[in-house]
Every structure is written in C-alpha cells, then in structure tokens.
Amino acid sequence: MYALVDSNNFYVSCERIFNPTLRHAPIVVLSNNDGCVISRSNEAKKLGIPMGAPAFEFKNKFSELGIHVFSSNYALYGDMSNRVYRILQNYTPNVEIYSIDECFLHFNNFSAQPLDQYCKKIRQEILQKTLLPTCIGIASTKVLAKAANHIAKKFPQLQGVYLIDTDEKRIKALQWLNIEDVWGIGRRMSKKLKSKGVHKAIQFTKLPDEYVRKQFSVVGLRLKKELEGISVLELEEVQSKKHIATTRSFDTTYTNKEYLAERITTFAVTCAAKLRKQKATCQLVTVFVQTNRFNEAHEQYSRSINVSIPYPTNSDIEIAKYAKKGLDLLFKAGLHYKKAGVIVGGIALENEKQFNLFEDEPFKHRKIMQTIDKLNTKYGTQKLKLASQALDKTWKMRQEHLSPNYTTKWSDILEVR
Amino acid sequence: MIQFIKFGSELEYLPIKSQGKKYYVQLREGVNAGFPSPAEDFLNDRISLDELYLSKVESTFVNRVKGLSMYPDYLENDILILRSDYEPQHGDDVVVSINSTEYTLKRYDKINSKLVALNPKYANSVTINENDEVVILGVVDALVRNIKNRK
Numbered sequence: 001m002y003a004l005v006d007s008n009n010f011y012v013s014c015e016r017i018f019n020p021t022l023r024h025a026p027i028v029v030l031s032n033n034d035g036c037v038i039s040r041s042n043e044a045k046k047l048g049i050p051m052g053a054p055a056f057e058f059k060n061k062f063s064e065l066g067i068h069v070f071s072s073n074y075a076l077y078g079d080m081s082n083r084v085y086r087i088l089q090n091y092t093p094n095v096e097i098y099s100i101d102e103c104f105l106h107f108n109n110f111s112a113q114p115l116d117q118y119c120k121k122i123r124q125e126i127l128q129k130t131l132l133p134t135c136i137g138i139a140s141t142k143v144l145a146k147a148a149n150h151i152a153k154k155f156p157q158l159q160g161v162y163l164i165d166t167d168e169k170r171i172k173a174l175q176w177l178n179i180e181d182v183w184g185i186g187r188r189m190s191k192k193l194k195s196k197g198v199h200k201a202i203q204f205t206k207l208p209d210e211y212v213r214k215q216f217s218v219v220g221l222r223l224k225k226e227l228e229g230i231s232v233l234e235l236e237e238v239q240s241k242k243h244i245a246t247t248r249s250f251d252t253t254y255t256n257k258e259y260l261a262e263r264i265t266t267f268a269v270t271c272a273a274k275l276r277k278q279k280a281t282c283q284l285v286t287v288f289v290q291t292n293r294f295n296e297a298h299e300q301y302s303r304s305i306n307v308s309i310p311y312p313t314n315s316d317i318e319i320a321k322y323a324k325k326g327l328d329l330l331f332k333a334g335l336h337y338k339k340a341g342v343i344v345g346g347i348a349l350e351n352e353k354q355f356n357l358f359e360d361e362p363f364k365h366r367k368i369m370q371t372i373d374k375l376n377t378k379y380g381t382q383k384l385k386l387a388s389q390a391l392d393k394t395w396k397m398r399q400e401h402l403s404p405n406y407t408t409k410w411s412d413i414l415e416v417r
Numbered sequence: 418m419i420q421f422i423k424f425g426s427e428l429e430y431l432p433i434k435s436q437g438k439k440y441y442v443q444l445r446e447g448v449n450a451g452f453p454s455p456a457e458d459f460l461n462d463r464i465s466l467d468e469l470y471l472s473k474v475e476s477t478f479v480n481r482v483k484g485l486s487m488y489p490d491y492l493e494n495d496i497l498i499l500r501s502d503y504e505p506q507h508g509d510d511v512v513v514s515i516n517s518t519e520y521t522l523k524r525y526d527k528i529n530s531k532l533v534a535l536n537p538k539y540a541n542s543v544t545i546n547e548n549d550e551v552v553i554l555g556v557v558d559a560l561v562r563n564i565k566n567r568k
Binding site: 414 | 478481497514550554
C-alpha cells in the first residue's frame with residue numbers, strides 16, 4: 001500500500017509556525033522575486049485570491065482585504081520539509097520525497113494496526129513536532145493514494161486521513177474525482193477527454209485499454225491501470241510541476257565520495273538543463289543519498305537535505321555548486337550507497353518576472369547565465385567562479401516581504417517575551 | 418605457492434608478494450609494544466554541543482529571550498532550546514500562544530490550568546479555559562547563557 005503525505009498550504013503553514021497571530025488570518029506567499037501568488041491560506045482562498053495572481057495587480061486588493069503577504073523563504077520551507085521527512089522515516093524506511101511538501105510512503109502488506117489508524121498517528125506526530133497540518137491518502141497505487149489524499153483534504157470530517165481499501169470505496173472515489181484532478185493527467189489530456197464526454201475519473205476507467213493506449217499512449221494506459229488498482233508506477237514517472245527530479249539507483253553500491261560527487265553534479269546539471277528547456281528557474285536544491293535498504297548486513301542510511309539558493313537560477317554551475325554543498329553535509333564515510341538524486345524546487349517561469357515592469361535586471365541576469373554556460377564549456381570552472389561572484393552583486397532578488405530564517409540563522413531566531 | 422614459516426605454534430609469517438594489489442594502512446607515530454593508548458579510539462572525536470542539544474533536529478526550535486517576564490530564572494538574551502516532542506508537564510517552561518497571541522515564555526501550572534510569568538512585576542499570568550486555542554511551540558529543554566559578555 002502507498003500513502004501520500006501532503007502538507008496543507010505548505011508555505012503558508014510554515015509562515016504560521018513562527019507567527020501564531022496569523023493562525024486564522026488570510027495569508028499569501030509570493031513566488032521568486034515577488035512575482036505571483038504560489039500559496040494561499042484557506043482564508044485567502046475564501047476571499048477569492050486565485051492561484052498565480054500577479055502581485056503587482058493585486059497589491060491594492062491585498063491591503064484592502066487585510067491579506068498578509070510573504071516573499072517565499074526557501075531556507076525556512078526547506079528546513080521544515082526536512083523535518084517532516086525525518087519524522088516519516090521513523091515509520092518506514094520506504095519514504096520517497098516527491099516534492100517539497102509531498103512524500104510517498106510504501107507499506108508492506110503486513111501491519112500491526114489498520115493503516116488509517118497508523119497514518120492518523122503519523123499525522124498527529126507531524127502536527128505536534130512541526131505544527132504543520134498534513135493530509136494522508138492511502139491506497140494500493142500511487143494515483144489512487146493521490147486521489148485519497150484529495151478526498152482527505154476536501155472533507156474535514158475525515159480528520160486528514162482517507163484510506164481506499166475496498167473496491168467499493170475505490171469506485172465511490174472515482175465517481176467523485178474530476179478527470180482534471182487525476183494525478184498525471186495534464187491539461188491537454190483532460191481537455192481531450194472532456195471533449196469526448198469524460199468528466200469523472202470513473203468514466204476514464206471504463207474506456208477500453210486499446211483505445212486509451214492509442215489516444216493517450218502508454219502513459220494514459222498506465223494511469224488507467226493505476227486507477228483500477230493495479231500498481232504500475234514507480235517514483236519519478238509522473239513529474240510534478242512543482243519540482244524536477246533526477247535520481248538513479250546505481251548498478252552496484254559505492255562507498256567513494258568522489259563517485260557520488262560526480263553523480264550528484266551530473267544530476268544537478270541534468271535538472272538545470274530541464275529547467276532551461278522549460279524556461280524556468282529554481283530556488284531550492286534537494287539532495288538525497290540512500291544505502292541499499294535490501295541489504296541488512298550493511299549500515300542503513302537515508303538522508304536528504306534542502307539547500308536554498310539566494311536567487312532564482314537555472315545555471316548548471318550554480319545548481320551543481322549548491323548540490324555539492326548539500327552532499328558535503330550529507331555524506332557519511334564508510335557506507336555503501338545505492339541511490340542518490342537531486343530535486344530542484346521553488347520553480348518559477350523566467351517570464352514571470354515580467355510582472356515587474358520597472359525591473360529589467362532579470363533579463364541581464366539570464367544573459368549572464370547564458371554567458372557563464374558558454375564560458376564554462378570553453379574555459380572550465382575557473383572563469384565561472386569570477387562571474388558568479390560578480391552576479392551576487394549585480395542582481396538582487398525582490399523580497400520585500402521576507403520572513404526571518406527562524407530555523408537556519410542565529411541572527412533570525414524567534415524572540416519571545 | 419605460499420609457504421608459511423612457522424614461529425613456534427602461535428605465530429605465522431606471510432611472505433611478501435611483489436606483484437598484485439598494494440594496500441596502505443595508516444601509520445601512527447609512536448607505536449610501541451605494550452598497551453595501546455586509551456585515546457586512540459577517540460582520535461577524531463570532539464565534544465559536540467549538537468550532540469547535547471540537537472539530537473532531535475526534527476523537533477528542536479531555538480529561541481531568544483527578550484524582556485524580564487521570567488526573571489530570575491531567565492535573563493534577556495538567553496538562548497532557549499525548545500523541544501516540540503515533549504508533552505508539557507506541570508512545572509515545565511513553555512513557549513506558548515493562546516488564541517492567536519504572540520508567543521510568550523511561561524511556566525506551566527497544570528494543576529491550576531495556568532500559564533505563569535515568574536516575575537512578580539509582570540501581572541500577565543493566564544488561565545487556560547476549555548475553549549482556548551493553545552499552541553505550544555515547544556517545552557524549554559535547556560538554555561544557553563553567555564556569561565562573559567553580559568551587560
């Protein structure tokens with residue numbers, strides 16, 4: 001069985017941990033460079049603030065409605081995300097980070113207590129230790145677990161946990177679930193399905209396999225199988241819009257740090273290339289390493305770390321540099337590593353910055369990045385360092401509403417009276 | 418073929434091969450016969466304050482005290498190590514918010530359902546009512562106080 005643990009309005013909830021006066025206040029968190037709304041409290045949702053609302057357009061509305069505005073603080077969010085991950089690891093070694101606020105747990109078929117009771121305990125522990133509210137969906141496949149999570153979120157009487165463990169429950173869930181809310185069904189695919197009269201997930205599962213494969217390729221067919229309760233998806237097969245991951249299991253285990261460093265660098269560069277392809281930037285790099293969990297003779301170790309980058313970037317060099325920093329903090333000598341990965345988050349589109357009419361700096365920034373990339377391939381890393389140092393000075397991100405780094409900086413720790 | 422040269426019945430001597438893989442071992446200075454130095458096993462260790470205060474990073478918060486509401490037990494600029502995994506017990510000091518107020522440091526009087534400010538000059542002790550929303554950031558586990566540079 002799979003469980004998807006998802007933090008509710010994660011960025012907003014992180015801001016609330018250290019500011020209890022805002023527990024019931026409308027809050028929004030803005031993307032990189034204070035571009036647009038990327039996280040909303042339920043109160044802000046009720047006031048009609050849409051996801052992606054451009055900050056400059058809504059500026060007056062925010063102050064009229066008394067909405068509290070925050071710049072994104074990835075150092076804080078990364079640290080809180082890591083805390084949740086650590087707690088989850090106490091319950092099962094099979095934890096997969098899907099994005100900064102979502103983790104998949106995999107449970108073997110035996111369990112001392114019913115899984116929904118078990119997950120209620122997990123949820124309670126996360127709430128007590130981090131003050132973060134979460135929802136947990138449990139089902140036999142990842143796509144169904146995501147659907148169960150959706151249900152747990154929509155119906156407060158479920159107390160944040162929903163388990164799909166019978167076919168009856170599965171069908172009921174799919175009758176309720178809109179096709180566009182099925183995990184992995186993109187906008188284009190759901191549009192196409194709707195034009196054919198498929199509006200609910202249950203209708204999609206009634207289509208013949210052959211038809212689905214022809215129209216939506218093997219990806220569509222796999223989603224259909226998952227909805228039917230047949231697990232076919234491994235991690236990384238469905239890409240989140242919120243993050244880009246490059247992770248690999250190695251052919252054998254490695255103990256050598258140089259090898260891991262080389263792998264991590266390669267993964268970071270791959271992520272950067274994907275970002276550039278999507279014309280996007282990231283502001284957070286998650287690095288993880290894992291030993292072979294099936295070899296009980298060796299010491300088990302599984303850690304992830306989030307490193308926040310002070311400015312949005314999609315440069316190979318920058319991302320690799322921060323990923324390497326993460327590895328330095330994670331690496332423990334003498335262990336047999338089997339898997340490692342780099343996940344980038346805090347993704348924003350490059351052109352999102354156009355919302356700032358009076359700021360042409362990001363374009364300069366991008367040019368410099370491209371030049372760095374070119375220089376790098378031509379002359380190696382030495383030149384690059386100079387350029388990246390100069391960068392820090394020439395371009396400063398807009399963060400007018402940044403909260404303190406409560407958990408990562410001595411100068412920023414919370415003061416209590 | 419490897420020949421073992423026997424020294425009595427307890428020691429074996431392996432002949433040195435000239436080909437094959439070479440292994441290097443760390444050379445420690447001053448290797449003597451007799452008992453090994455008791456420090457040898459701890460060569461790379463150093464006292465770690467993290468070990469003492471941050472053994473549970475997922476449930477530790479660090480705060481700084483402002484004001485004198487908890488004088489004499491707490492002074493301004495004391496650093497608090499809070500643990501959010503502890504269930505507050507009678508007599509514990511907690512960083513707490515009631516009904517969406519700012520966090521304050523208080524002593525928990527479980528018997529009278531009260532949060533007490535220790536300094537008698539501060540009359541801001543609070544009684545906890547049944548319907549209050551109580552948020553506890555953590556229970557004070559330790560405090561770090563700078564003695565040399567205090568004013």
